[in-house]
Amino acid sequence: MSEIVLDHVSKVWGQTTAVDDVSLTAAAGELLVLLGPSGCGKSTSLRMIAGLEEVSAGRILIEGRDVTRLPPAKRRISMVFQSYALFPHLDVAENIVFGLKVRKLKWAERSARLARVAELVGLGELLHRRPAQLSGGQRQRVALARAIVAENPICLMDEPLSNLDAKLRHDMRVEIRALQQRLGMTVVYVTHDQTEAMSMADQVVLMCDGKIVQAGRPEDLYDRPATTFVASFIGTPPMNLIDLTDGPNGAVVAGAAGRAVLQGPGHGLRLGIRPEHLRLADGAGIEGEIVSADYLGADTILTARVGNQSVLLRVPGRSGLATGEPVRIAWSPESVHVFDGTSGRRMEDGRAVPVAA
């Protein structure tokens, strides 16, 4: 089926290595999200799959066929560009059927497909407008329509929603996901927005500096981040990463002489814990002091100082806490992650046993 495989793929421009030995597999019918900060090589990877950029090393396979040296048109791929890349002098209908005309499809077939696709993305009334006469969201739909009208099994999308406002972005996210599932397309979707990745993806591939840091289901990345980079990239607000140090009864938070948070030595370790897994406690818990409170409506993000570390907590509703107020922070041991302080890697070896605070 329409599966995409990158096999040790690299892209080098002179001194810069944009993509460094990347291997991944997008299963047929899967929505794979390439996620990462700006400049990490997401677009470059996508463009190599499309054939718009030559591969420096490695192989690309589509449906089991080696397409590494194939021109874009031979790969049976559609693409939605970040800038939409609509032809400004052609109307919506002409833009959508551009590729069908290139392939010399019969008029009847063309108009049948056009009607179907226009219906699907809700562009019916706008077929005779020029791109300049459309809103951002409508242009986005035209780009999407042009991609799906070809009925290619694979569609690549490069930050297709980055030009839209928050509301429209949410709606389009849902629409794209629904469309992808209905048509059974294999989609590789590039974004630097982790919310988009978490909500849409079957598989998230998180990249940094041209390398894959972690790949897996959204919940894998959320529940078991492989490195501190993943931990700090996934989730809003991101996971707290707290430096630890040795204490009398086990590891303690750096700069705080309070309760032990891990058994054994703590020097050189970092404790990871998500703001939503922290709670304010009465008696037990480690001591801290409120630095600020961000009220978001449904909940409030508190910033607290513990030792010389700052910690974010997500608490429901308004907290009613004032700056400088002392608090006690508690958590349950299973929500704790432990990372090596220098390599940033997750530690699973049982050396560090979390304790509830």
Next chain:
Amino acid sequence: MPSYRMQIYGWLLLLPAAVLLIAFTHYPTVATLVQSLFLSGSVTRPAVFVGVENYQFMLEDDVFWQAVRNNIWFALGTIPISIALALQMALWVNRRLPARGLVRMAYFTPTILPMIAVANIWLFFYTPGIGLIDQFLGLFGLPGHNWLGDPDTVLACLIVLTIWKEAGFFMIFYLAALQSLPPELEEAGKLEGAGRWYFFWRITFPLLMPTTLFVVINALINSFKLVDHLFILTKGGPNNASTLLLYYIYEVAFSFFDPSYAATLTVALLAFLALVAIGQFVLLDKRIHYR
């Protein structure tokens, strides 16, 4: 009184530009028009009002018609070819190629040269017997030819020279327009499997239409405006075979000393150019605006 004072300010701000424009553009135009209605006077004889007599004379003037014919052929010969060449060169140097900057500069060089210098270079090409062209033909044992002295070839010689000079200039406009086209358009085309030829005619060329219009108007105006090379190469000869309208006006005014008739010819030229400009803007403008 603030609005009254604002008005004065406005007019004062406009004044310098208005004075220059009126003194050097509008007044001469009107004066030319007026003069074309008089018969040229001299020191002893004042100018006489003759109405449209000068125009009647013009319509019966064989040399005038010859100049018009020459000019039309000159325009038809230079405009399409120089534009096609310019576009071709722009597409070529817009691609990734070794020493691209050098190639671009080479194409642009003829534009920087003054027309007089260009004419001198081509004079060397066209000279019978010892000129570059004849020497080249001589290599194959072909006889030489007096290119500029033959009424059948002289206009073609001027056309070639003008194309050589102008194509590089127009290329710059096309190059600028091509570089402002987003590269994703071409990538989208590639993904859809559009070949180069198809993509050019379906996408690139239509998107370059505003540039083409601009270049066509410039080329057309230039074909009536550029006469410097005639002074060096042919002086309108032989037998008026290379006389262009503006050169004829110059001759009438400064060789035959008939300023009134020169004014008449000038009015005819102006009227024609104005008509062309209006026509192009009104007719074509409607069809080529996308944004």
